[in-house]
Amino acid sequence: MSLDTLLDEYEAGRITRTDLKRKLVHSSFADAGCAKIDHHRELRAGGPEVVYCEGKTPEQVAAIFTEIVRHSGYALGTRASQEHHDAVGKFFDARYDCVSRLLCVGTPPVDLTGKIVVVSAGTSDLPVAEEAAGTAEFLGNRVDRHYDCGVAGIHRLFFIMDDLADASVIIAVAGMEGALPSVIGGMVSPPVIAVPTSVGYGANFQGLATLLAMMNSCAPGIAVVNIDNGFGAGFMAHKINKRAVTGAV
Amino acid sequence: MSLDTLLDEYEAGRITRTDLKRKLVHSSFADAGCAKIDHHRELRAGGPEVVYCEGKTPEQVAAIFTEIVRHSGYALGTRASQEHHDAVGKFFDARYDCVSRLLCVGTPPVDLTGKIVVVSAGTSDLPVAEEAAGTAEFLGNRVDRHYDCGVAGIHRLFFIMDDLADASVIIAVAGMEGALPSVIGGMVSPPVIAVPTSVGYGANFQGLATLLAMMNSCAPGIAVVNIDNGFGAGFMAHKINKRAVTGAV
Amino acid sequence: MSLDTLLDEYEAGRITRTDLKRKLVHSSFADAGCAKIDHHRELRAGGPEVVYCEGKTPEQVAAIFTEIVRHSGYALGTRASQEHHDAVGKFFDARYDCVSRLLCVGTPPVDLTGKIVVVSAGTSDLPVAEEAAGTAEFLGNRVDRHYDCGVAGIHRLFFIMDDLADASVIIAVAGMEGALPSVIGGMVSPPVIAVPTSVGYGANFQGLATLLAMMNSCAPGIAVVNIDNGFGAGFMAHKINKRAVTGAV
Amino acid sequence: MSLDTLLDEYEAGRITRTDLKRKLVHSSFADAGCAKIDHHRELRAGGPEVVYCEGKTPEQVAAIFTEIVRHSGYALGTRASQEHHDAVGKFFDARYDCVSRLLCVGTPPVDLTGKIVVVSAGTSDLPVAEEAAGTAEFLGNRVDRHYDCGVAGIHRLFFIMDDLADASVIIAVAGMEGALPSVIGGMVSPPVIAVPTSVGYGANFQGLATLLAMMNSCAPGIAVVNIDNGFGAGFMAHKINKRAVTGAV
Amino acid sequence: MSLDTLLDEYEAGRITRTDLKRKLVHSSFADAGCAKIDHHRELRAGGPEVVYCEGKTPEQVAAIFTEIVRHSGYALGTRASQEHHDAVGKFFDARYDCVSRLLCVGTPPVDLTGKIVVVSAGTSDLPVAEEAAGTAEFLGNRVDRHYDCGVAGIHRLFFIMDDLADASVIIAVAGMEGALPSVIGGMVSPPVIAVPTSVGYGANFQGLATLLAMMNSCAPGIAVVNIDNGFGAGFMAHKINKRAVTGAV
Amino acid sequence: MSLDTLLDEYEAGRITRTDLKRKLVHSSFADAGCAKIDHHRELRAGGPEVVYCEGKTPEQVAAIFTEIVRHSGYALGTRASQEHHDAVGKFFDARYDCVSRLLCVGTPPVDLTGKIVVVSAGTSDLPVAEEAAGTAEFLGNRVDRHYDCGVAGIHRLFFIMDDLADASVIIAVAGMEGALPSVIGGMVSPPVIAVPTSVGYGANFQGLATLLAMMNSCAPGIAVVNIDNGFGAGFMAHKINKRAVTGAV
């Protein structure tokens, strides 16, 4: 809505000053003690406020969840521990997965039909891949998983080629030399979100080598998120899939 | 097509052995002397073969264009010079833009209705932003441009908020502290492709500082391409938009 | 005092040779066993000697505090633990804050009227922000705090714009992409001291990405202190505010 | 001004809708073709819009200068060349200094009485030191210069100690080991803005070694700007001095 | 030869003291003015002395070639220019290749039957691949070349799989994400020497990203040489092939 | 086998469609729950599937070993702990070495006569050197060890020169300045695999300094594996030696 329209509506009395002010700053937010909660994020930025649990106490996480769920009916926590689960579980029927470390309460009303495919290179990439897959599922997407498909055994990818080609978007999770997104990007058509993991040793430098390799991919149609950022990949994939299945905009 | 279907078709005589072999390796490619040209890329990987012109002689570029255009009717060259244009222009009606350094022949048959919005922070980011915009346009996308909207004057972004919110996908191009994608990602809903540029001096390290900042964005729904890689951003955006407007998959 | 004046005073017998010698080297210092304490720092360098407690034993810290407080009546310790507090508390009425890890005894006689505003991006930046705020308060400044105002929800900054514009100096504390100082520096007039924090993961590299981003800010009127160096920011802000409120020099 | 006050004034008819809109986005900007010019920056961000000339054509710079000077009566360009001077000189009485590469038209109405002292370590740091000094002078500050005062001859600093102690703010410019700000910060009271230069060779890495050294200074009251960023240091010093001499806020 | 045997031979008069001394230091070397030439390298270290021409004048290269060829009948220069060729060509029948920049005089007496396969990812890797291939050929190896086989079109590698499987040793040359050696190492059995090239831009950092990726390969049987070091790869491959075909040791 | 031969065999009925499909993807693999096991790796890639134990639970490792040993009769685990040994030992007669952390079951049928020599610089390099030696021995190679032969006492290398000269391939393991491979490569003829270790402190950066030094070796005939990657060096040496002793290909 343009600024003029907004002022017209206000002057015409169709919105109150309170509404105007809220719209002018384009959002509102509650206060859960240690963190401001941004209830308009979903409308504004295409997804719910997500709680990064690491470094927060179980009590803080429970308070933030309570505030969010009370408002919207569902909430997602990342990098959560069993202790966070226990604290939140006292108030809500919470689901916790110890591999992806995702903590979920409720389900958003979205139910998308397009498919997100998550591919990972090695067994050690599992937690990051699951964080991506679990995030996308929580946000209402259908997710297919194919793990342990690294490029050192390239034939494994051929078995899943049809599934890859069908995806709205592919999330490729890999550590070490990080070649998986390049190979996939050269084989099939969907956009690929590359997630470098910190799996490796020696000259890997906690995933930096993998990140740089993915950045330098010779296949177009690839973009990269931060090291081990499964959540970010799942969220980005959700945004892309949402537009794909709604024929969006 | 699954492996079984393919073998069934071969055994039923519906495809020849030659066809089978070609399909088995999932592609075919011609030879333009110095480079193998991959004519099936469009089917397989969602976009035409694109020629990276830098470091190739005008004659090499002309030969590769000839091979590609003869097969598909159109071709795109990136990082092209006027000399490349002159060489290709002898054979085709070629369009060259000296800011984006894109060299185009013909037009792909795609005509997508979804909109890609390209935003850039400073005037120095123009060549990269134009490479992204021009690539997306060549591939059949509608593109809106908003330049010189850096975060040091954050109010500029508010004027274009509605346009941003309407996009299928946003390409955010910035150098220096690279905060533009974060701010946009926190304001509106579409997925954001962040392009760091090598604009800056001192501790910028040819865009590395910008790349790292974008990688560390606190706003979800952002993925990053290589420094100055306008082409890669335009191509990725095309893939996302294509699925959005076709309600794809 | 100029060299000539000093020598004049000495020759006129107004100061002794001992005094002269001490003044010539421009200071004097006591010895608390493991550390030389610099009692003239306040006159010479604009602030009291501050004790960096990390890596020192509780006994060492108590001894140094004793020496300082005996001389000036007040002292400040940074990166202090509860154990340091206990040891110092045996001798003085000491105040300890476990978030900022500041340990204070007494109050300097300064009471400045200008205002320092401390803004932080996320809840995880709290300890660094509090170290900055607490340091500035101990040194006699009035401090306003605005936390959880990161750029991924840029509208939050608009609520506090008037407060920001009123400051003598702003301290902007942020991790991850570190865009907060740029956005503030583009919105309001006061000088901004940027403090990168080591909050983040993956390609953050313990705050290096944030530091580089802040260094590359496109908004003028920003200078940067070391990663997590809340104390340094608070001290620098104090120096600036002191001159502002005294119409200094 | 708070949001409510602003709306009150608008409803009371004391400001027009046009004014309201401008205030709401907190600025306005003109368009000089390739760059948006931000005329409210001075009110909003404490200083005039400054033109970074490097990478712009003489014609572009002349157009931007014309737009700015027409509005405010004065303008400053940094990293300017003789060609930029020639182009701007056709329209205005422009002053150009080939060491600092500053290009000035007119003079802002500010005339500050506080003093900024610029100290540099070696003769090679001259261009950066002059960019800092010239920027501060253009903005109306009194500037003292002391060059070639590196720490390898520490006695040189003692001759200028009184002058350093008198400053509102000190700008310390150094390359190589970058120790100058630490030494000054330990000797005198004013806040110090440290400017690393890219002077050096071998393991200097274009100023990175110097930047890191300054970041790690053991003297409090120091903040750092980007490598070779004399302009940034001069502007920051101006903001600090302006508050000091006006007893600001 | 053991030390005892050597001394026995000397005492038995079968070798002179001069011989003994030469053998004791395990070599001898001539002096071509600016460089000591090591004629025993071939016996001692498994290959002839090779001249790194870059940074040497044509006259220096000619003098060194003269000294080497006079002694052994053949010589190899790397990173040579046309000028080096002209200078050496005055004295010998020299062969120069402007792509690999190798300069050859004569042919070593070795003629190995095992096969070295050189694979490269892109057309830009050609000079490095040719330096590797040309070096190995000069040293008497049979070399097969397969260029433009990057992983973004993985199907290309399947056409040459049999040839790869037959090799004594494979040299895999790639820039950008450097995934080629991993994919080959997972497909076929021979040892792979990986050569990162400095081809790429942005976050490639002149081949560092590629080098790190290759170092982190998840496929065993891969070792890496320096960036762009085609010569080193060719020489290493020669040593491996030599042992393979002679059933060596 | 070429694609045509394979299709001929299929059409002639000599292989079933199932076989054809398996061969077309060039492998088969079993599923041990968390990891796909690649039984054709030995035929395809010249060595058995090796289990990287670190980060896997004892139960996972036991399951993977069971699957592998059941198929081939032997298996190798790297970076194993005593707990892994205990878990595997319940099912097989397993050998564990706590220095190299290798865990072995059974013996591959290969018995190579060529010799691999492992040289290490310091006593701290022992675990990496033993990982290399143990890996090569498990794969059927004869291995000679010479430890504590660093370049700071260069005379030590002269005692073992004859042994070095006899090797099929040399593995040189060193930390700190990493000069051992250069010195050996200049003394004797066999190819050298250099293994940087993370031994060192200060500016060693966990082996990066050593890795870079080895990459920059001025002696040809050297290639480098990842930091601390004893397994990778042993495996690469095995591949080279296997070809040497079989007069391979």
Next chain:
Amino acid sequence: MSLDTLLDEYEAGRITRTDLKRKLVHSSFADAGCAKIDHHRELRAGGPEVVYCEGKTPEQVAAIFTEIVRHSGYALGTRASQEHHDAVGKFFDARYDCVSRLLCVGTPPVDLTGKIVVVSAGTSDLPVAEEAAGTAEFLGNRVDRHYDCGVAGIHRLFFIMDDLADASVIIAVAGMEGALPSVIGGMVSPPVIAVPTSVGYGANFQGLATLLAMMNSCAPGIAVVNIDNGFGAGFMAHKINKRAVTGAV
């Protein structure tokens, strides 16, 4: 001794073949199980074999000490723990200092009159400074210590200037910005050995910032040893002082 002289002596029967062989390799060494001990190092390389204790078991250290002391009567261990002391103390009258972590048995016969001055910047640099001082003292040098003399209080250095000027060689130990060696090197004449320490936080990177700063010192007559390498500095200073006081060579 030249090679000819050695052979003359052997042929004249003045040395046996055994002696000759030992001399030819220029040393001899014993074997203490896990480490070769180099008894001729003192003659050859100007100092005793020193035991780096970290990472060795108490039993290993005791065995190596036994071997060394049995041969020369004294030994020095660095980075030793109390456990190492206990183990060695069972066999010898050993001295252990828990700050420098040096473990000494006996005293070398050298007693040098020249003076080494060790200066350190902060109290946290103490362990490294003491490692340097203790090493030099063990090797027979007279050592003066001046601690807590960092450049942020430059006046402290003036009190000790005469002592500094008298030294044979100065060891300057500092963390953070590492400016101490530059300032000393500009004040007095003796050669300065700079020791960066890993003291600092944020952008210090475990001493890398300090190391780079020292490398870039603008004062000549400075050379640098590795981060925290107090032993290396003490040993280097010993070598320089030994030549100074013996009027050496």
Next chain:
Amino acid sequence: MSLDTLLDEYEAGRITRTDLKRKLVHSSFADAGCAKIDHHRELRAGGPEVVYCEGKTPEQVAAIFTEIVRHSGYALGTRASQEHHDAVGKFFDARYDCVSRLLCVGTPPVDLTGKIVVVSAGTSDLPVAEEAAGTAEFLGNRVDRHYDCGVAGIHRLFFIMDDLADASVIIAVAGMEGALPSVIGGMVSPPVIAVPTSVGYGANFQGLATLLAMMNSCAPGIAVVNIDNGFGAGFMAHKINKRAVTGAV
């Protein structure tokens, strides 16, 4: 001279107040326009003021030389060009060497008998080695040169072992893997100053790899100067040798 002595002399009238003031700041300096010249450096810091010519105009260099030579009778310029030589040659009988790029006028009165040995690894290290050797010679030292003695042909060092053992101090200049100082430090007794050069390519990073390798040397008695800093090494060696031959202090 101690502070007390100085004040005694002043009070006794033996020195004037002017003298006292000058002595108090411990030096005096002249002004050659763009640079302050430090005439007391020789007394204070053990060597003459040296002019770093790169980046200065011929006229500036000539003015500085004039000022220095007029005062002391001799001067040294480093990184000088032929143009600098021409400008200085108009006033003095100047000697210029185009390899080391040293520019000398006159000779200091020192004539030291101890010997400095400069060893370099490759022919490309020549300019740096000559800068070291020429600097030391200008300062009055006897210098022996041994070039092209890299570790890839370790036997070359054995020919010069006696000469190395005789030195007061050794300067070891090397690029690439930088192993030369370690090998020399393990062979002979004198202190070694290591000079990394920027010779190399690929992963050398303009000498950083070499610098790190030298920093990590496992041989004690080595300290390192900046990359390509032949002057610094020559000056440091002079300071050490001066003390050695004068039985100094």
